[in-house]
Amino acid sequence: xxxxxxxxxxRPKDSKSLNTDDILRTALKCFAKEGYGGVTIxxxxxxxxxxxSLLHYHFGSKEELWKKSLSLVGKDIxxxxxxxxxxxxxxxxxxxxxxxxxxxxxxxxxxxxFQQVVVQExxxxxxxxxxxxxxxxxxxxxxxxxxxxxxxxxxxxxxxxPANLSSFIIGSITTLFSRSFQMKQMYGIDPFDAEQVDRHxxxxxxxIFNGLLKN
Numbered sequence: 004x005x006x007x008x009x010x011x012x013x014r015p016k017d018s019k020s021l022n023t024d025d026i027l028r029t030a031l032k033c034f035a036k037e038g039y040g041g042v043t044i045x046x047x048x049x050x051x052x053x054x055x056s057l058l059h060y061h062f063g064s065k066e067e068l069w070k071k072s073l074s075l076v077g078k079d080i081x082x083x084x085x086x087x088x089x090x091x092x093x094x095x096x097x098x099x100x101x102x103x104x105x106x107x108x109x110x111x112x113x114x115x116x117f118q119q120v121v122v123q124e125x126x127x128x129x130x131x132x133x134x135x136x137x138x139x140x141x142x143x144x145x146x147x148x149x150x151x152x153x154x155x156x157x158x159x160x161x162x163x164x165p166a167n168l169s170s171f172i173i174g175s176i177t178t179l180f181s182r183s184f185q186m187k188q189m190y191g192i193d194p195f196d197a198e199q200v201d202r203h204x205x206x207x208x209x210x211i212f213n214g215l216l217k218n
Contacts, residue, residue, distance in 0.1 A: 035116035
C-alpha cells in the first residue's frame with residue numbers, strides 16, 4: 004500500500020486567487036460590527052470564505068489584520084486629501100477649510116466601518132489606540148489643524164484650543180454616520196443617501212463657520 008506523500012511546509016494551497024484588499028475591507032466590517040474582542044481569525048475566515056490558515060499566513064495575528072485593515076482605508080483617505088490639497092493649495096484659507104470639511108464628510112460616508120472602529124478604540128489607553136492615533140488619526144487631523152492655525156494667526160478665526168476645536172469639527176462631521184442606525188430610527192433618514200450627505204456638508208459648514216469666524 005502506497006503511503007501518501009507529505010506536503011512540504013509553506014504557503015497553504017487554495018484554488019482561489021486571494022484578493023487581500025477585499026479580505027481587509029471585510030475584516031474591517033467585522034471589527035466595526037463586533038468590536039476587536041468579538042472577532043477571531045476564524046470568524047473573519049467564515050466572513051471572507053477564505054481558510055483561516057491562509058489568513059494566518061498572509062496577515063499573521065488578529066492584531067496585524069486589524070492594523071492592515073485600518074491602514075488600507077487610511078491610505079485611501081490620505082490619497083483623497085492629498086489630491087484635494089494639490090487643487091486648493093493656492094486658495095483662501097477659509098475656503099480650504101470648507102472644502103476639507105466637505106471631503107471629510109464624503110470620506111466618512113464612504114467608510115462608515117472605519118469611523119465605527121475609531122469610536123470603539125479611542126476611549127482608552129492601549130497599544131491599539133496609540134497605534135491608531137499616531138499612524139492614522141494624527142496625520143488626518145494635521146491637515147485641518149494647519150489650516151486653522153494659519154487662519155487664527157491672521158486673526159480670521161477665533162482662538163479656540165485645538166483639542167476643543169478639532170473634536171467639535173470632526174465629531175460634528177462623523178456622528179451622523181457612526182450613529183446611522185440611530186438616525187434612521189429617530190429621524191427616518193438614511194445618512195448615506197447622496198442627498199443627505201450633500202445636506203450634511205451645507206449644514207456643517209454653515210454651523211462651523213458661523214461659530215468660528217471673528218465678527
